[in-house]
Amino acid sequence: MTQVPFEHGLLVAAILFGIGLIGLLARRNLLFLLMSIEILLNAAGLAFVVAASRWGQADGQVMFIFILVMAAAEVSVGLALVLQIHHALKTLDSDAVSQLRG
Amino acid sequence: MTAVSSTGFYVFSGVAIFATLLVVAQRSAVHALLYLIVSFLAIGGVLFVLGAPFVAALEVIIYAGAIMVLFVFVTMMVSPGSEASPAEARWGLLRALAGPASIGCVLVWELVQVLSAAPGVALSGNVVSPKEVAAALFGTYVLGVELASMLLLSGLVGAYHLGRRMLYRDREAS
Numbered sequence: 001m002t003q004v005p006f007e008h009g010l011l012v013a014a015i016l017f018g019i020g021l022i023g024l025l026a027r028r029n030l031l032f033l034l035m036s037i038e039i040l041l042n043a044a045g046l047a048f049v050v051a052a053s054r055w056g057q058a059d060g061q062v063m064f065i066f067i068l069v070m071a072a073a074e075v076s077v078g079l080a081l082v083l084q085i086h087h088a089l090k091t092l093d094s095d096a097v098s099q100l101r102g
Numbered sequence: 103m104t105a106v107s108s109t110g111f112y113v114f115s116g117v118a119i120f121a122t123l124l125v126v127a128q129r130s131a132v133h134a135l136l137y138l139i140v141s142f143l144a145i146g147g148v149l150f151v152l153g154a155p156f157v158a159a160l161e162v163i164i165y166a167g168a169i170m171v172l173f174v175f176v177t178m179m180v181s182p183g184s185e186a187s188p189a190e191a192r193w194g195l196l197r198a199l200a201g202p203a204s205i206g207c208v209l210v211w212e213l214v215q216v217l218s219a220a221p222g223v224a225l226s227g228n229v230v231s232p233k234e235v236a237a238a239l240f241g242t243y244v245l246g247v248e249l250a251s252m253l254l255l256s257g258l259v260g261a262y263h264l265g266r267r268m269l270y271r272d273r274e275a276s
Contacts, residue, residue: 004111007218009152012115016122016145018210022203023126031131031177035138039122042145042165045157053152056228058238061157062246065239068164069250073257075169079176080264086180 009050017043030085030092034078041071110151118144131177135170142166156232 020039027033045064052060082092089096121141128134142165150158239247 004108008111008115011214012119012148014210015119019119019122019126027126029131031173031180032126032134035125035134035173038138038165038169039125039141042142042161046145046148049149049152049154049157052154052230053228056230058230058234059242061154061230061235062238062243064154064157065160065235066243066246066250068160069254072164072169073253075172076257076261077264079172080261082176083179084264092180 006050006054009053010047013043013047013050016046028094030082030094030097033094034075034082037078038071038075041067041074111148114144114147114151117141118148132174135173135177138173139166139170142170153229155229156235 017040020036020043023036023039024033027036045067048060048063048067050060052058052064085097086092118141121137121144124137125134125141128137142161146158146161146166149161
């Protein structure tokens, strides 16, 4: 059993963050945007836990729990907004909601 | 000091990255959700291997369970509009991804450069037990717990309010 370098853990978190960022920038569907945000938050939490494992402290895991709470609150409001937008505009294209008028 | 199981770490990480790539590349939201659940389960495995069993359980229960159930419900309700938008179909996913992906590759390359220049440190893999996490959570970070509870309450009220307005509009229309 060989040891995993600290950098590899951070690299995995960075790759996941990059994939989420690409999804956030490239996709137009509002549901995919929300999923990409979940991937981004998850990658950030993974980086915290990797750091917690590096130092053997619990603080990183506490930060992961806070990120989890924030993601849960964000996704509930975000999905309610998605329902509203779909109800009003009959589409989930993010280009359709770029007008900012009733 | 126990070392992190390297095979488990790399297998779980590979599955997580592969599944996350498939999430972003899917056309249908339901297929993307299935891959996203796989991705969250794999990240839960990574967390477990890294010596964080409590957080790994939270990842599976809350991310792969609760949050994904919300997504599945909303995807069911908006199902006809959840296919790829006309703009995506016109551009083609690869062309749309080319710009962000190339910029992202530069970032990843730079990150690899910076990280490989740093002195190597192995992950300890010491298991941080739920007891220690709870002691830190309700000791040092107890103010954060209060703030998190207020955030959850505001999220609850906000989601309820947004959902309620839609019901009212339905009633007025009928």
